Amino acid sequence: MSTQTTGASGKTRGRVLMLVDNSVHGDSRVQKEARSAAAAGWDVTLIGCSPDGERHSWAIGQAEVLLLPTPRQRRRRHDFRSAPLRRPFAYNPVSPIAKFKKQRVKSAWANISSRRTLWRYEVKLGERSRLSYRFRDLAQLPRRVATSIWAGVVKFRLKQTAALKEARIDVASPIDNLTLKFWSAVGGNRAWRRLEPSLWDWDIAWADILDKMRPDLIHANDFRMLGVGARAKMRAALKGHEIQLVWDAHEFLPGLNQRTKSIRWLPGNILHEREHVRFADAIVTVSENLGELLINEHKLAEAPAVVLNAPSFDPGLDEGGEPVADLRAMCGIDAATPLMVFCGGVAPVRGVDTVVEGLPDLPEVHLALVSLPPGQKSTPFIDDLMVKARELGVADRVHVFPYVPHWQVTQFLAPADMAVTPLVHLPNHEIAMSNKFFEYSHAKLPLLTSDVRTMAEMVTRTGQGEVFKAKDPKDFVRAVRKVLEDPARYKAVYETPGMLEQWTWEAQAEILDEVYTKLLPAVPRPQAPAPVVPKPAGEALPDAASIGTSA
Template sequence: MPANQARATRGRVVMLVDNDVRGDSRVQKEARSMAAAGWEVFLLGERRDSPLETWMIGDAEVRLVPMNDALNSTPALWRRSLLRPLAYPIGRESGYRLELIKARHAELTTRFALLNAKRREGGSAAAHAAGKAALLPVRVTHKALSLWTRFRAGETRRMRQFRRDGTKVLNRAQVKFWQTAMGDRAWRRLDPSLWQWELAFRKSIDKLQPDIIHANDFRMLGVGARAKIRARAKGRNTKLVWDAHEYAPGLVPKYHHRWLPAITAHEAEFAPYADAVVTVSPSLADLLQQEHGLATRPDVVMNAPVQAPAADESAAAVPDLRTDCGIGPDVPLLAYVGGITPVRGVDIIIDALPLLPEVHVALVSVHPNGKNPLVDKLVERAVAAGVADRVHALPYVPHWQVSDYLRPADAAVSPLHHLPNHEIALSNKFFEYSHARLPLITSDIRTMAEMVRSTGQGEVFKAEDLDDFVRVVRLVLADPDKYRAAYDKDDLLLSWTWEAQAAVLDRVYTELMPATAAVTEPVVEAAEAATTTESLPQAAR
């Protein structure tokens, strides 16, 4: 359709997400499916450099807006401390001073080497002794400066560690003060970096004049709420949908001790502005309703895979998992897909392999950007255990290929540790494993374990218990067809498709705008320097 030709739509939706879209299969599927359902969809993501970048996902337009991250430097963490007055200011000075000491040491070593070389080449002993004596003050000065610099650098390190430690009484008192003084507005003092998404996105949202703002997760909730307020001030009845991917109070604290109190306060302040709330699991829906006093329980839109990929998605052939691992069809193969962090428990798979001598594992976890330090550490662990030849680290595949790619495996593993958000999760990988019709080996985190036990699609082991994990793997591999048969019962997989979930999201939109008049397609105002691509790059997961 020509750019200047209007088409009728059901309403204009601006989706907001705090990432670059490429690695977020949920927002990709939301954008594509809602555009296919007749909504005019713009998906705004972030990039940390300019210029604006745009591409299409089906009929939805993605725009990555440049974002300045200068607010990531929290003043409370780098101010001088009365408790450690000799510390360097937190920043580059400490590192600079330490490197300068190393440079001076290198200079002194060279000067001594030159004296020794002249002596070995026939120089007089007297000249050699005189040269060493001349360097004595330099050595003494260097030693004193080295001790002083290292002491001050150590004070800087200890000050930084203290300020990031939320168990310290002084730090807790500071957080408590701002919570008492400002209530839910305390995030402005605790973590001003939350403003950077507002500053990056606000103009783009206002220019698009959306009928519905779909804010993904806690950071974008505030951005969407403020955009809704501005729209109301101009007489537009813009609706806000909050898509809660995680339970904020249950997140593992990041960055500094103020971060978690800040994001929970931020979420609490702006949750009342949501006209509708959707989330990823029934357990999380119950928690959100209780936490924020919501009048109605959030609708559940699960992270299920697509049943039928779009034409532009299905063009590429699905690679063969066993070929990529270099193994034949009769080799026992476990599969894991997704990120690797300590709390995801993937170490237990490596540790179990010496006790499972025939078993291989495929880790579909290698990020396409080539930076995979945690994967590399896991491979090093495998080398130390003598099982590196049975561990296959493989790159991510697009989200619509994951289930087909995993299907040749014998079983799939989800070894999550016990954390609040893990207890309530039905993750992407749970549904991807299910659509691959793989027996599922899961740790005993509450929601996923209950589902596996109720369906009979796998077995549950005690989280972080190596012996129990090995027991369950042996049990599943002894009769995998027993567990695969669970997927044939009661059309189980039909309800676990993205198409079914998209229908829920479409209903949420429709209830917010039951009688919306058709709007016209806007002229796309991409910046002159915008980079446009034909389709979404390969998705990281």
């Protein structure tokens, strides 16, 4: 199934399954992990979720990507029950009875109306007298009254049903809080089975395939995949096959905002993580600060290895060659016009509104947002942002563009004068060293960052940019003006020997390979061939078999 990569001994160093709960597209970290691990001699298959219910596969370098259909539980058990205490008059929200009743009422009124129309038509034709019509119409009065009462009852019950559906979307009532506390107290870490049963979806869809592939190592990306990997590890052990489990923690789960309206989502996922973290043979994460939080949260005996979200210095051959678009030309501006860039999704917690609110005081500055997901012309957040830009009279200086391939980001952004990271204060933002931070750095752009702890400390230490108060447009304007006064001073920092070299994916891949090698040391890493040095004229070159190798 997979492309076999071999070590110096002719054997693969081990079969690695990388698991991720997305469709791989747009996730540069897992793509770089798969490519670099395969290049280092591991037999790598990266498994993700199919976006359309069909199975897909392709290659990233020597690694195979496999997207599997993964049906999701979009409803919870109580969605299928009535609510005699909360909404006793509501119809069952998932039953067709509500639509049926609504149509029956419409049918009854249609019947009454049709009868009256027929009788009036008969009067018009002279087949019935007006007095006869009035007597018949009066005789139908009880039917109309009864139908009106029935329609009122149905309308009331439909409103109760709609309210029940809304309450179940929110799932934050006193009853919901009570059940959350009950199951958490009774079940402990195992309570996620009641609180967030959708975490079983990946096991249901993938378990047989994972077991048949018999990996030597599973690399589980983020909190959902930790449980999937742990359970695969246990199943294999019962069949006499040992799997090493690496957990790649991308975020600090207790520090996340709720991603759904259900109050059960975050506690359920936290308990799931706590139950399965003990099965991880090694943990890697994205920053030292996140590593410290994981140590405290899970009482880890060993600090996680830090693998930064750094860009690749040398993209693979199959990812090169495409022309990189001219950012300034796309904005319709010349080289002398100050240009600021933001790269990434636009959402309230990203703080981009602070940047737009500062533009009226920076009349010469344009803003490029590289923020559109593939195939989309806009998003609700971008629409809201552009409404604000128009209200402030700066819409002509705000330019929105689609994402570019991750191996082009640095070149694409380089023509700008500065980059901005305006995150608001949230627990995970305080500990983040985002991939965009490193991409901006490799583009050698002065960096404007809000005062979220980790990135603000780095910018202050290196001198590569300025820090401003989060959600403070006036202070943001101050920072921009300071950079514009002497941009060369900030760009010069990037010429510090070794600075950018340590912030490359190639350097991070070495760290990840060390983690794998420690867990699976049997087959050594393949040695790269030494460069061929041309001989002086008249001397024959040695044949390939006689060329030495170096580590």
